[in-house]
Amino acid sequence: MTSSRFSNFAFGVLAWGVALLIFFPILWLLLTAFKTEQQAFSVDPTFWFTPTLESFRTALAQGNGYWHYAWNSALTAVASTLVGLALAVPAAYAMAFYPNKRTDFLLVWMVSTKFIPAVGVLIPMFLVYKTVGLLDHPLGLTLLFTAMNLPIIIWMVYSYFRDIPKDIVEAADIDGASILQTLFKVVLPLALPGLASTGLLALILAWNESFWSITMSDHRAATLAVYIASFKSAEGLFWAKMSAASVLAIAPIIVLGWFTQRQMVRGLTFGAVK
Amino acid sequence: MAIVELKNVAKRYGSSGSNAVENFNLTTRDGEFVVLVGPSGCGKSTTMRMIAGLERNTDGEILIGGRDVSQVPPKERDIAMVFQSYALYPHMTVAENMAFSLKLKKRSATEIKAQVDDAARTLGIEQLLERKPRELSGGQRQRVALGRAIVRSPQVFLMDEPLSNLDAKLRVDMRAEIVKLHKRLKVTTFxxxxxxxxxxxxxxxxxVMKDGQIQQIDTPINLYEHPANRFVAGFIGNPSMNFLRASHVDGVLEGEGFRLTLDPAHAKTMAARAGDVWVGVRPEHLEDTDGEGNAIAGEVEVVETLGSVTVVQLRVGERFVTAQLSGHRRIEVGERLTLGCASDKLHLFDVESDEVIARNSVSALNAVAT
Structure with a gap:
């Protein structure tokens, strides 16, 4: 009894320790964003100082202005998520309810595309995009994010569909529903919590993406990742400004995550705790 | 309502050609209640799923009301199916579940409401119409599943183990209710x-099916009284039939611990045969005897007192024989019992093929002889 209480306490302390460790960089980022460049550059870490909004003011006006990048991030993240779901739903439906002997291979193959380091296909992608004029174009980034997230979206939607008993789909079939009617009136309503959390995850992954954004966009389609990176310079102090920009960049997604965390957790553990 | 015909229907999975169902032939009467029964994996569910169109038959023809539906998708076969899991739509209310098929057929709202209310009244679930399936008990879900099937007034009902998720008492009640429902609706039912x-x-x-093949098609009483082979004989009846291997000499069957005399009709058939046979005796046909005539003797190993009857297991030579004796008879474990059985209640089966060795009608044989 006492030993289990002690181990509960020990695990509690450990969990808090790990949580603080993970959260600390974000805390430091927040603090730095409200410092002057001199304070931010100071060798002694300071927790107590007079906060200033100077860095935010500078950051908001940087380049084309914060809102330009935020809009591109939102546009490409939302669009890629919607396109991804639209492609994943029929694919997952076919694999979940009409599997054949190649279905398992197909699933593994799709995920295996995620094993390739992105930089490995950078040159060909860059050349293709350059040729077809998709460089620095929101559509180009949208397509990249869709392709990047599609295997994950299909896997997740597939697993939510698999949780729906096949009998229910067959009952709809016998009741006279076409495939589309079965999909829209039976399968999608049942998988909605799962689809929502899949969508949220895809949205977050696309919003946070930086490798392709930085290499494939510059001005017109530049996302918040490009915006943050633009603060880096070879000379002068930029840590406070960069921190302020980072705070501005992650704020929307943190707010979204905060409000949807219940949905996220429920969706991600949907199949596990039935 | 319709006649359903299955002609040489077969289902093979994969190229290896292992048959789930072979050479299935059956023609129902209009409005008949046909039960497919057999151990798991015998092909009974596959057969039903082929009638439903959820699986395509690899061979043969399935006709519903004279129309070959082998290539017709489920929704165009005019059938309704009740699943073992009920397969209700969890996100819809009871009323919506029952109305789903009618809505898809674009029936008017008033007509749908009338039909749903009618079906709900028949099944006694009017007060549940606005509930979701998760708020219902197993028996109520079962009724909704039936309701969803009957609102459509289909030509054929298919029921796939609809009662196996219910507890024993409810199962008996629902059994009677489904039979009553069938009597009222007179829809051909599998x-x-x-x-x-x-x-x-x-x-x-x-x-009765086993390993994808029909063993026998008959009325319940004929299956019980005239099983076509050892499998059917053992499958139908509870407790199941006893089988003893016996040698045959001049109308008498003998083995370790028993001696049984054949009736004249069986004796005539057996006269032309040599070698051993399986003799089958139902537990309920065994009774106490003084040891004269037919006798099976052995030591009691298990006694199950059920009140109305007492079931005993007797060690007879190497085998066990189950007997169902009247309830007021007190029997102790270890007691030696001698049981008898009327000669006309014996069943004989070929030891090679397990097929029944039929009684040749005595009069018919006499006619041939003269």
Whole structure:
């Protein structure tokens, strides 16, 4: 009894320790964003100082202005998520309810595309995009994010569909529903919590993406990742400004995550705790 | 309502050609209640799924009301199916579940409401119409599943083990209710079960299946009295039939611990045969005897007192024989019993093929002889 209480306490302390460790960089980022460049550059870490909004003011006006990048991030993240779901739903439906002997291979193959380091296909992608004029174009980034997230979206939607008993789909079939009617009136309503959390995850992954954004966009389609990176310079102090920009960049997604965390957790553990 | 015909229907999976169902032939009467029964993996569910169109038959023809539906998708076969899991739509209310098929057929709202209310009244679930399936008990879900099937007034009902998720008491109640429902609606019904009691109590005709093949198609009483082979004999009836291997000499069957005399009709058939046979005796046909005539003797190993009857297991030579004796008879473990059986209640089976060795009618044989 006492030993289990002690181990509960020990695990509690450990969990808090790990949580603080993970959260600390974000805390430091927040603090730095409200410092002057001199304070931010100071060798002694300071927790107590007079906060200033100077860095935010500078950051908001940087380049084309914060809102330009935020809009591109939102546009490409939302669009890629919607396109991804639209492609994943029929694919997952076919694999979940009409599997054949190649279905398992197909699933593994799709995920295996995620094993390739992105930089490995950078040159060909860059050349293709350059040729077809998709460089620095929101559509180009949208397509990249869709392709990047599609295997994950299909896997997740597939697993939510698999949780729906096949009998229910067959009952709809016998009741006279076409495939589309079965999909829209039976399968999608049942998988909605799962689809929502899949969508949220895809949205977050696309919003946070930086490798392709930085290499494939510059001005017109530049996302918040490009915006943050633009603060880096070879000379002068930029840590406070960069921190302020980072705070501005992650704020929307943190707010979204905060409000949807219940949905996220429920969706991600949907199949596990039935 | 319709006649359903299955002609040489077969289902093969994969290129290896292992048959799930082979050479299935059956023609129902209009409005008949047909039960498909057999152990798991015998092909009974596959057969039903082929009638439903959820699986395509690899061979043969399936006709519903004279129309070959082998290539017709489920929704155009005019059938309704009740699933073992009920398969209700969890996100819809009871009323919406029942109305779903009618809505898809674009029936008017008033007509849908009338039909749903009518079906709900028939099944006594009017007060549940606005509930979701998760708020219902197993028995109520079962009724909704039936309701969803009957609102459509289909030509054929298919029921795939609909009662196996219910507890024993509810199962008996629902059994009677489904039979009553069938009497009222008179829709041709296929009913799949692994439970021979369900089969015997519900079916007008029963198809006994094993390893994808029909063993026998008959009325419940004929299956019980005239099983076509050892499998059917052992499957139908509870407790199941005893089988003893016996040698045959001049109308007498003998083995370790028993000696049985054949009736004249069986004796005539056996006169032309040599070698051993399986003799089958139902537990309920065994009774106390003084040891004269037919006798099976052995030591009692297990006694199950059920009140109305007492079931005993007797060690007879190397085998066990089950007997169902009247309830007021007190029997102790270890007691030696001698049991008898009327000669006309014996069943004989070929030891090679397990097929029944039929009684040749005595009069017919006499006619040939003269």
């Amino acid at each position: 009913y799949v079960t692994h439970d021979q009691v369900e089969a015997m109590t519900m079916g007008e005709r029963i198809v």
